[in-house]
Amino acid sequence: MLKIENLHATIGDTEILKGLTLEVAAGEVHAIMGPNGAGKSTLSYVLGGRPGYEVTAGSVRFNGIDLLDLDPHERAAAGLFLGFQYPVEIPGVSNVQFLREALNAQRGARGEEPLSGGEFLKLAREKAGLLKLDMEMLKRQVNVGFSGGEKKRAEMVQMGILDPKFAVLDETDSGLDIDALRTVGDGINSIMRAPDKAVLLITHYQRLLDYVKPDKVHVLAKGRIVKTGGPELALQLENEGYEAVAA
Amino acid sequence: MTELATLPTNRDEDWRYSDGAFLAKADLDAINHWRTLEVPAGETRREQLTQSGSANSGSTDRLRVHVGRDARFEGFYLLSGSQYQRMEVEVTLEEGAHFEFGGVTIGGGASIQEFVTRVIHAHPGATSNQVVRAVQSGMSTGNFLGRIEVARDAQKTDAAQNFRAILLEKGASANTKPELEIFADDVLCAHGAAIGQLDEQASYYMAARGIPPQIARKLLIQAFIGDAFENIVDDAQREEMLDKALHELGDLSGGSA
Ligand SMILES: Nc1ncnc2c1ncn2[C@@H]1O[C@H](COP(=O)(O)OP(=O)(O)OP(=O)(O)O)[C@@H](O)[C@H]1O
Numbered sequence: 311m312l313k314i315e316n317l318h319a320t321i322g323d324t325e326i327l328k329g330l331t332l333e334v335a336a337g338e339v340h341a342i343m344g345p346n347g348a349g350k351s352t353l354s355y356v357l358g359g360r361p362g363y364e365v366t367a368g369s370v371r372f373n374g375i376d377l378l379d380l381d382p383h384e385r386a387a388a389g390l391f392l393g394f395q396y397p398v399e400i401p402g403v404s405n406v407q408f409l410r411e412a413l414n415a416q417r418g419a420r421g422e423e424p425l426s427g428g429e430f431l432k433l434a435r436e437k438a439g440l441l442k443l444d445m446e447m448l449k450r451q452v453n454v455g456f457s458g459g460e461k462k463r464a465e466m467v468q469m470g471i472l473d474p475k476f477a478v479l480d481e482t483d484s485g486l487d488i489d490a491l492r493t494v495g496d497g498i499n500s501i502m503r504a505p506d507k508a509v510l511l512i513t514h515y516q517r518l519l520d521y522v523k524p525d526k527v528h529v530l531a532k533g534r535i536v537k538t539g540g541p542e543l544a545l546q547l548e549n550e551g552y553e554a555v556a557a
Numbered sequence: 558m559t560e561l562a563t564l565p566t567n568r569d570e571d572w573r574y575s576d577g578a579f580l581a582k583a584d585l586d587a588i589n590h591w592r593t594l595e596v597p598a599g600e601t602r603r604e605q606l607t608q609s610g611s612a613n614s615g616s617t618d619r620l621r622v623h624v625g626r627d628a629r630f631e632g633f634y635l636l637s638g639s640q641y642q643r644m645e646v647e648v649t650l651e652e653g654a655h656f657e658f659g660g661v662t663i664g665g666g667a668s669i670q671e672f673v674t675r676v677i678h679a680h681p682g683a684t685s686n687q688v689v690r691a692v693q694s695g696m697s698t699g700n701f702l703g704r705i706e707v708a709r710d711a712q713k714t715d716a717a718q719n720f721r722a723i724l725l726e727k728g729a730s731a732n733t734k735p736e737l738e739i740f741a742d743d744v745l746c747a748h749g750a751a752i753g754q755l756d757e758q759a760s761y762y763m764a765a766r767g768i769p770p771q772i773a774r775k776l777l778i779q780a781f782i783g784d785a786f787e788n789i790v791d792d793a794q795r796e797e798m799l800d801k802a803l804h805e806l807g808d809l810s811g812g813s814a
């Protein structure tokens with residue numbers, strides 16, 4: 311489904327991704343772990359086409375198309391979802407307005423009819439319920455004044471509404487309390503566990519992986535995938551650390 | 558204030574960012590013309606105006622308001638168009654009176670839009686709130702000169718003033734100059750100003766959710782302008798002002814941006 315080959319990317323003059331290769335098949339969940347500053351978020355932004363991140367070599371194919379050839383909003387319409395490590399606040403724009411514009415823009419790009427206000431609210435209420443987020447929160451401005459954990463849960467509500475094919479979730483577990491972690495884990499499974507979907511979970515800890523069981527675990531260090539294993543690799547990393555396992 | 562004996566120029570403090578070419582050829586009587594409004598004690602007056610310019614080289618609208626004891630004046634204005642536009646408001650507040658001001662400038666080409674306010678807190682316990690938002694593209698300029706005067710016995714004055722500008726293109730500019738003359742000691746005066754570009758992080762966040770750049774831009778500008786019209790109490794009237802502003806923006810992006 312997603313095939314990254316020999317990806318090199320720079321921010322300014324600094325090369326951050328240095329020949330990263332990774333393939334995720336449909337129906338799978340992969341976890342990426344790795345030390346701070348390894349390039350995990352950079353990978354997610356490069357996949358998402360964030361301005362300032364320049365691909366200097368390599369390729370990314372997404373369901374057979376050249377992902378890097380698309381503008382950021384076209385990548386979303388093609389089915390890519392980015393869960394942000396630091397979700398962005400948008401003062402003056404409500405979640406409802408934001409998500410309805412987003413969903414209908416995506417639908418339009420795919421040649422589908424827009425949802426009416428009523429249909430959209432029904433969908434939003436259902437997904438907010440799934441993530442146990444009060445519907446009132448969705449009437450507020452995007453992420454403004456949300457706590458860290460609320461932002462992460464709101465992002466998963468966004469994912470539920472937009473229903474992507476492929477999600478890159480960057481430390482979605484950070485800032486979540488114990489109950490919220492379970493709710494979010496269940497939410498990810500319910501939204502993304504399907505034969506035609508896949509997930510790349512970026513995380514530092516085993517705990518989210520207890521709920522969202524990965525098929526594969528990769529270690530990203532110094533801009534490359536340096537080790538790949540099964541779910542047991544995450545446990546080993548947690549016990550022994552990166553230096554011992556992936557040096 | 559006093560009648561001008563000669564045409565103002567950019568050397569005059571209150572006209573420093575104005576369109577010099579317009580001033581040089583302006584009609585002195587027109588410039589000296591002030592509309593006046595008296596708000597009786599305890600009452601409320603509202604004014605909502607949009608000036609989108611005409612074929613001639615510009616216009617000035619000057620308004621002098623006296624707001625009686627415990628009365629309110631609320632003025633909301635949209636300046637847009639291809640020429641020079643100046644909206645000037647001079648407000649004198651009696652005890653317990655309130656002045657609510659919201660202004661938006663939307664400019665393109667080589668146009669100049671400006672708000673000039675003078676708020677005189679003459680007596681105790683009066684409040685004022687001014688919010689101005691400027692959206693400039695092309696080589697246009699948006700200005701806000703806001704003077705707040707607090708008289709010696711005007712204790713418990715609460716005066717707020719906030720200006721923010723978004724420059725959509727490289728050649729655009731904005732100027733602001735808050736002037737506070739405070740002679741009382743128990744006074745709250747909050748003022749803030751910021752000039753910048755559209756929030757790139759927010760734009761990218763929208764793109765990452767599938768919103769195309771033109772729509773993202775529209776949503777962000779709409780939210781930005783919304784600050785100035787937030788305190789229009791009537792929902793329908795607030796929508797109307799926002800719609801007019803967005804319409805003007807549509808004209809802009811159809812052109813240069
Ligand atoms: N805008 C930038 N300019 C310069 N360097 C940057 C910029 N953004 C990130 N970097 C650098 O790129 C490297 C990779 O950062 P990245 O955010 O991808 O790390 P990460 O693996 O996500 O780390 P963490 O686990 O702490 O989230 C870091 O050394 C970081 O300092």
Ligand SMILES: [Mg+2]
Nearest residue numbers: 350351352395
């Ligand atoms: Mg990171």
